[in-house]
Amino acid sequence: MKEDHVDRILGQWRTERPDLDVEPMGLLGRLARLATYLGREVEKTFLELGLTSASFDVLAALRRSGAPYQLSPGDLLATMMITSGTMTNRIDQLEKAGLVERLTNPEDRRSVLIALKPEGLDLVERAVTAHVANQHRLTAFLEPDERVAFDAILRKYLLALE
Amino acid sequence: MKEDHVDRILGQWRTERPDLDVEPMGLLGRLARLATYLGREVEKTFLELGLTSASFDVLAALRRSGAPYQLSPGDLLATMMITSGTMTNRIDQLEKAGLVERLTNPEDRRSVLIALKPEGLDLVERAVTAHVANQHRLTAFLEPDERVAFDAILRKYLLALE
DNA sequence: TTGAAGTATCTCGATTTCAAGATAATATCA
């Protein structure tokens, strides 16, 4: 099988540190590299619409929650692997861009509701359509049966870790 | 099969946007999430030694290149998915920490050689040993045959993209 | 009722990264 970038790294380690079993480094190295590449490809689609993966994630969470497209920062936080400070910043940017607004939550005044504005709703509808089309393109590198096997392993691995 | 975080997201989209085939979103979403989790687990090991994944990557590239453990910033850049400005900053930090030094390259005065200092060599030897042990722990969530299948798909996917 | 504990969000400062372009040395070739 053709040697790739990660194989060369493993070969160097096997020469320099033959005491180490670097087998797992191949899998984890490829996984990290692949995720970075795919993440950048995904980002390109959002950039064309004036979004980033980060801002899309917030808009998408609001959109898929269903009408009236409102969630608290805490709700949003629960679905993403970021800190509360980062979420505050993301919401600030989206608010500045006129895509969402902060509403006071009458039921709990510690809390806030982030609501999709019509401009945000319109944008995220177009963004998710383009994003899904792009995802089809990016997964087309694998055969259908490979995708099924891949997804099954990813799911198992994630469940074991989470 | 047990429903995971990504399944819930797909379920929401299928309700809200039944026009979209969100199948690929499951695979790509799990891949991104898994890479983030594993990356954080990897980071913890380095943190105990006063390193980050970023600084380890540079030290490790120097170490595995073999004696005399010297590479140019350009050489280092070729193995990592970062910009030249980021590399300059990483080398600055490592130099400040006394782990590497910049040597003038007599053969090309545009260039510079980054050399592992004894302190850097000692640290990276310990770091890579701990890192590989940690990688064994992190890949033990999968069965040997799953790891083989997983790695084969990752390799194919990466080759198709790179 | 009131004080303590808990919860939700935001603030702050530090760090890392990137994109774009500056700087300096080397290579090319008319």
Place this chain on the structure above:
DNA sequence: TGATATTATCTTGAAATCGAGATACTTCAA
């Protein structure tokens, strides 16, 4: 040779993120 293109690295300013802690409100229990 001299002008131009190329290469290698660094600089700069902007943006995203994090960890730690501040602030404000709510819940609980004595």
